[in-house]
Amino acid sequence: MTFLDIINQYDPQQVRESIEAKTSSDVERALAAERLRPDDLQALLSPAAAGYLEEMAARANRLTLQRFGKNILMYAPLYISNLCTNGCRYCGFSASNQVPRRTLSLDEVWTEAKVLYDLGFRHILLVTGESPKAVDNDYLAACVRRIQPLFSSISIEVYPMETEGYRQMVEAGVDGLTVYQETYDRALYQEMHPFGKKRDYDFRLLTPERGGAAGLRRIGLGFLLGLGEFRSEAFFLGLHALHLSRHYWRTQVSVSFPRIRPADGGFQPLHPVSDRHFVQLLCTLRLLLPDAGLVLSTRESAALRNNLLPLGITQMSAGSCTAPGGYADKDLSTQQFAIDDDRSPEEVCRLIRASGYEAVWKDWDGAFLDHSKAV
Known part of the structure; x- marks a missing residue:
């Protein structure tokens, strides 16, 4: 069974109504549960849970410390092209926007990568x-091979591929994949994607499963906050993450x-x-997914990122730039898009240390994979 089979069992409107109808008793029952069921997930995402945020935050903090300690993995995005054939209404790269287009050469990719390496990063996201015709698999593989000596982990956030x-x-050296469904609401998805291959809802929804089948070590999920109603979107995101965790148990699932x-x-x-709903979302997903990485990017303000740090976050970007060659x-x-937190990596690390946490620049090495093949 794929996640498409699972999500097709739900009526989005009924899910929204069910979440809205949850009571404080439902929330308390969910908080007492050892493992959350879908009904418990709805309760913690509901308006009725608003009065329980402090308890949820405390539990999320304790659970994160048990599973991850006080470690925050540092990473940075490296944009290598803004060419796009999709018409996504919310994206600065949309083919509908008259903006300068640029694809980096392999030498330029190396130059960008070296900047990030010199800043201390060993985990990057291409x-x-x-x-995919202008920036194809062979180009991406060449980029990965060129910069692989600099980094212990290279993930990609690119167009969806076949297995x-x-x-x-993976053969080129990629070990992680990030892919956002943007919205799990099929009707809204069609409205937000008027043309381009990305308009295919089903193909995108099953992308993480193709990545899992290919042996990728990390898979990151998320929806774009601000498109659909966050409570029902988070419900489907939670189900999606659980599905991947159960079927691709060798792959670490993270949520952005x-x-x-x-x-x-x-x-x-x-x-x-x-921001209050953001906190509710974050804490709920930590309680649902005790072993998942929770990722916080520079889209959020410095002040909010500082405050969210103890609530379940395990990975943070810093000093990010969303322009190829930037x-x-x-x-x-x-x-x-414009980032919000423009602090340098050094400044973010100082804040992490001042909060009693440790900034981790490397927690993985590709040599582990080679060794496992040899055993």
Whole structure:
């Protein structure tokens, strides 16, 4: 059974109504449960849980310390192209936007990577727009091979591939995949993606499973906060993460919380997510997914990131740039969106240490994979 089979069993409107109807008794029952059921997940995401946020936060903190200790893995995105053939209404890279387009050469990718390496990063996320004919698998594999000597872990956030494509990435040295469904609401998904291959809801939904089948070690999920109603979106995200964890148990599942930021095209959130709701979402997913990495990017403000640190976060980016070539030449004209937290990696690390946590630059080495093959 795929996650498509699971999600097709639910009516989105009924899910929203069920979440809204939860009571304080439902919330208390969920908080007393050793392992959350779908009904408990709905209760913790409901308006009725608003009065229990302090208890949820305390439990999320304790659970994270038990599973991860006080370690925060540092990573940075490296944008290598903003070419895109999709018409996503919310994205600065949309083919509908008249913006400068750029794809880095292998030498330019190396230059960008060296900047991040010199800043201390050993985990990076390669990001592109979705233009698989112009920026194809062979180009991506070449980029990975070129910079692999610098990094212990290389993940990708690119166009969805078939399983064989992901196997090619694994052979090149990729060990992680990030792919956001953007919204689990099929009707809203069609509205937000008027043209391009990304319009295929089913193909994108099953992308993490193709990555898991290809042997990727890390898979990151998320929805774009501000598109759909966050409570039902989070419910389906939670089910998605549980499905992957059960079927691809050798793969570590992580969850990100990308919130819509200003970008070319001027798209405004349809369902803005408040900071308080952000906290509820984060704590709920930690209670549901005790062993999942929870990722916080520079989309959020410095103040909010400081406050969210103890609530379950295990990975943070710092000093990020969303423009191809932006680290080396500082040209932001091709950026996907504007970041909010513009502190340097050093400043973020100081804050992490001041909060009693440890900034971890490396927690994995590709040599482990080679060794496992030899055994």
